[in-house]
Every structure is written in structure tokens, then in C-alpha cells.
Amino acid sequence: MKIEIWSDVVCPWCFVGKRRLETALSTFEHADEVEVVYRSFELDPTAPHHGHELSTGVIARKYGRSEDEMRDMQQQLIDLAAVEGLKFRLFETVHTNTIDAHRLLHLALEADGPALQVELKEALLSAYFEGAADIGDHDVLAATAQRVGLDAARVAEVLAGDEYADAVAADIAQARAYGATGVPFFVVDRKYGVSGARPAEVFSQLLDQAWTESHPVLQMAGGDAEACGPDGCAI
Amino acid sequence: MKIEIWSDVVCPWCFVGKRRLETALSTFEHADEVEVVYRSFELDPTAPHHGHELSTGVIARKYGRSEDEMRDMQQQLIDLAAVEGLKFRLFETVHTNTIDAHRLLHLALEADGPALQVELKEALLSAYFEGAADIGDHDVLAATAQRVGLDAARVAEVLAGDEYADAVAADIAQARAYGATGVPFFVVDRKYGVSGARPAEVFSQLLDQAWTESHPVLQMAGGDAEACGPDGCAI
Numbered sequence: 001m002k003i004e005i006w007s008d009v010v011c012p013w014c015f016v017g018k019r020r021l022e023t024a025l026s027t028f029e030h031a032d033e034v035e036v037v038y039r040s041f042e043l044d045p046t047a048p049h050h051g052h053e054l055s056t057g058v059i060a061r062k063y064g065r066s067e068d069e070m071r072d073m074q075q076q077l078i079d080l081a082a083v084e085g086l087k088f089r090l091f092e093t094v095h096t097n098t099i100d101a102h103r104l105l106h107l108a109l110e111a112d113g114p115a116l117q118v119e120l121k122e123a124l125l126s127a128y129f130e131g132a133a134d135i136g137d138h139d140v141l142a143a144t145a146q147r148v149g150l151d152a153a154r155v156a157e158v159l160a161g162d163e164y165a166d167a168v169a170a171d172i173a174q175a176r177a178y179g180a181t182g183v184p185f186f187v188v189d190r191k192y193g194v195s196g197a198r199p200a201e202v203f204s205q206l207l208d209q210a211w212t213e214s215h216p217v218l219q220m221a222g223g224d225a226e227a228c229g230p231d232g233c234a235i
Numbered sequence: 236m237k238i239e240i241w242s243d244v245v246c247p248w249c250f251v252g253k254r255r256l257e258t259a260l261s262t263f264e265h266a267d268e269v270e271v272v273y274r275s276f277e278l279d280p281t282a283p284h285h286g287h288e289l290s291t292g293v294i295a296r297k298y299g300r301s302e303d304e305m306r307d308m309q310q311q312l313i314d315l316a317a318v319e320g321l322k323f324r325l326f327e328t329v330h331t332n333t334i335d336a337h338r339l340l341h342l343a344l345e346a347d348g349p350a351l352q353v354e355l356k357e358a359l360l361s362a363y364f365e366g367a368a369d370i371g372d373h374d375v376l377a378a379t380a381q382r383v384g385l386d387a388a389r390v391a392e393v394l395a396g397d398e399y400a401d402a403v404a405a406d407i408a409q410a411r412a413y414g415a416t417g418v419p420f421f422v423v424d425r426k427y428g429v430s431g432a433r434p435a436e437v438f439s440q441l442l443d444q445a446w447t448e449s450h451p452v453l454q455m456a457g458g459d460a461e462a463c464g465p466d467g468c469a470i
Contacts, residue, residue: 193454218413218428225431227432232297
């Protein structure tokens with residue numbers, strides 16, 4: 001069973017949703033047969049590569065609201081995240097670009113497989129939301145990637161060029177093809193989609209449903225009529 | 236999409252069911268992506284290899300009824316088959332063994348693929364029901380197999396030994412595992428089962444359902460809540 005998750009590294013609901021899915025997986029009987037793959041989604045491709053401005057001011061302008069109002073909203077998200085054991089520092093996060101983080105996530109998937117990609121995703125989300133780090137910055141990216149075990153030379157090489165930019169674009173195009181306008185966006189076996197960081201119980205139901213679907217028991221129609229058996233033919 | 240059909244060569248409902256499925260397939264939009272494979276089922280493994288006795292007498296004993304009553308039942312089957320364009324000669328068919336016919340059907344599948352297997356199945360059913368031939372007889376089998384294009388030397392070789400007897404036994408075991416007690420028994424994508432020569436409309440519905448199932452459109456849950464989009468994060 002394969003779960004693909006479209007997600008951005010600067011998306012608070014994506015981190016919360018990651019935890020909620022993990023909670024569902026922790027009690028799912030067939031969790032060892034589930035593969036999780038992260039797909040790229042850029043909430044703001046125009047964000048600067050070296051974030052200097054705090055997110056609070058940027059979203060205040062975007063919503064046309066005061067920074068105080070934004071901080072109230074951020075506090076609600078901080079409280080919600082705390083329920084999942086996450087220590088969000090939303091008042092300190094900077095407005096930054098995530099294309100390079102996504103390119104490294106593709107490198108991790110290709111070079112080391114889904115398990116390491118998930119580790120890198122976790123490290124990047126944590127660096128941004130719990131460490132208030134600028135994950136658009138190449139030094140931050142390189143250090144984070146190295147910490148989870150990616151090859152330092154390959155990371156430097158990828159960051160210096162534009163490798164995997166096409167893969168990031170393809171992921172975003174696929175999300176649009178699915179009609180996704182926001183993230184997180186979960187797709188199971190390319191069949192069931194869930195938009196948003198839904199409660200763990202919703203993910204549990206989804207896992208059960210998709211498992212049943214992909215491990216069918218024969219669904220029967222008909223009976224003894226119009227058939228022949230060892231004792232003759234029914235008429 | 237794969238349809239497996241458990242069937243015996245001396246089973247009148249199997250021939251009728253074959254026609255009805257073909258009727259459904261003739262109007263099915265994706266018929267060229269459907270593979271039909273016949274699986275073996277022996278209604279009477281104890282039947283003699285050289286049939287001398289007419290079927291009518293054998294089934295009369297089996298049912299504990301008179302031959303006249305049996306002929307009434309056979310006439311009903313003859314009439315039903317005629318609706319499908321089949322000319323059953325049930326009063327002339329002999330009680331015979333089908334293991335060798337099934338072994339040749341496995342040879343056809345392995346050597347020449349499902350299309351030729353279906354041709355051989357049709358030829359064997361027609362030889363028995365419309366030609367009143369003893370399809371337990373090796374000469375009849377060899378002639379029928381050669382007519383549809385099987386290699387004569389391989390056919391002779393298989394008939395002389397017990398090749399594919401294990402494949403026939405495996406098919407029958409699989410039918411029992413599915414809970415099938417009679418034939419025809421249709422299984423689509425190892426997921427949907429239909430017992431009996433159901434009307435063509437039933438097969439049409441089954442084809443539609445199985446096609447939809449195997450070519451999913453994303454089924455969505457959730458919405459804009461608990462997600463972040465280009466315009467911000469919903470809270």
C-alpha cells in the first residue's frame with residue numbers, strides 16, 4: 001500500500017498532518033506494508049531564497065489583517081500543534097523559499113529510498129517550525145541533510161545546480177491534476193484522496209478501507225441456478 | 236482485466252454461459268483489454284474414458300428419476316441453448332471423462348495463449364454438445380485440437396502421458412478454495428465471482444463494475460479545513 005503526501009516544508013498543517021497520520025499508522029496492523037512517499041508542493045514559489053522577513057508580517061499583508069490578528073491565528077496553530085507534541089515557534093519563522101528543500105527531498109527518495117526521505121522531511125519541518133531556521137538557506141539545508149545521513153558531496157552538487165527541479169514541477173502538476181489546491185494532500189494507492197490534516201481516526205478509516213480494497217475477498221453473485229454440479233444440472 | 240472461467244467440457248450451462256458472457260463482451264467498451272482464461276473443473280472424474288452409455292441414462296440414475304423425465308429436462312436445456320444459437324443434441328451425448336480435454340486446454344493456454352485456448356474450448360464444447368462426439372476419446376481430442384491449430388506432435392505427446400494433470404488438479408483445488416461447488420464459475424480479477432450461466436446483463440454489470448474498480452478516479456474526503464493554500468492556512 002502506498003501513501004503519497006503532497007506537502008510543503010513551511011506548511012504548519014502539513015507537520016500536524018504528518019503526526020496524525022503517524023498516529024494512525026502506529027495502530028495499523030499492516031503498517032509494515034505501507035510505503036509513505038512525500039511529494040512536493042510550493043505554497044509560495046515567489047518567496048525569497050534568503051528569508052529575512054518574519055512570516056507573521058507576510059501573512060498579515062496577504063490576509064489584509066493586522067499582525068496582532070495574525071498572531072492570534074498563529075497561537076491557535078501553536079496550541080493545536082502542541083496537542084501533537086510539536087513545539088511550533090511560529091512568531092519567529094521567516095518567509096522563505098522551499099524549492100531547494102524539495103529538490104533535496106527528491107534526492108533523498110532517489111538515492112536512499114522512502115524511509116530516509118521521511119526522515120529528511122521530518123528534520124526539515126522541525127528545523128523550520130521548532131528551530132525557526134531558514135530552510136531556504138543552503139547552509140541550513142546542507143546541515144539538515146547531512147544530519148539524517150545524506151551524502152554531503154551529492155547534497156552540495158544538487159544545491160549548486162537545478163537537479164530535481166523538474167521532479168518538483170511534476171509533483172505540483174500531479175497535485176493540480178488531482179484538483180488539490182492546498183496541502184497536506186494525502187493519496188492512497190492513487191485511489192483515495194484526503195485533503196487536510198484530518199484527525200488520526202480519519203486516517204485510520206482510510207487505511208482500513210484501502211487495505212480491504214487492495215486485498216479482496218471474492219465477492220460472489222449468483223448461486224446454484226443455471227449451473228451444473230456433481231449431482232447434475234439445475235434447471 | 237482478467238476473467239477466469241471454471242468450466243467442464245460436458246457441462247451444458249457452461250456452453251450457454253460462454254455465449255452469454257460473449258454477448259456481454261460484444262457490447263463492452265473495453266473488451267479488447269479483457270483476457271479470458273478457462274480453468275478446469277471435472278463434474279464427474281469417475282466417468283469412463285471411452286463413453287458408451289448415453290448421458291440420459293446416467294443422469295436418470297443419478298437423480299433417481301425416469302429417463303423420460305430426464306429427457307423433459309434435457310429438452311428444456313435444448314430450448315434454452317437454442318435461444319443462444321446453440322444446437323444441443325443432448326439425447327445423443329455420451330457419459331465420458333474430461334480430464335484429457337482439460338489437459339489439452341492447459342497445453343493450448345501455455346503453448347499458444349488464451350485466444351487459442353478459447354478456440355479449443357469452443358471446439359470441444361461444440362464437438363460434444365452439437366456433434367455428440369465422445370470428447371474422452373483421444374482420436375476425437377486430437378482431431379479437435381488440430382483443427383484449431385495446436386501442434387499435432389505435442390498433442391499426441393500430451394495425450395500419451397499425464398502432462399498438465401497437476402494443473403487440472405490445481406484449478407479444481409482453486410475452485411474449491413473459492414467455495415465453488417458447480418460450474419460455470421466466473422471470477423473477475425480474482426475479486427468478483429459469479430456462479431452460473433447468468434443473463435448477459437448480469438455479466439455486463441459485472442464488467443462495468445470491475446472496470447470502474449480497476450481504473451479508479453480519486454475518491455476524495457476532506458476539504459479546505461486543516462490545510463494551507465496559496466492564500467494562507469485555514470484555521
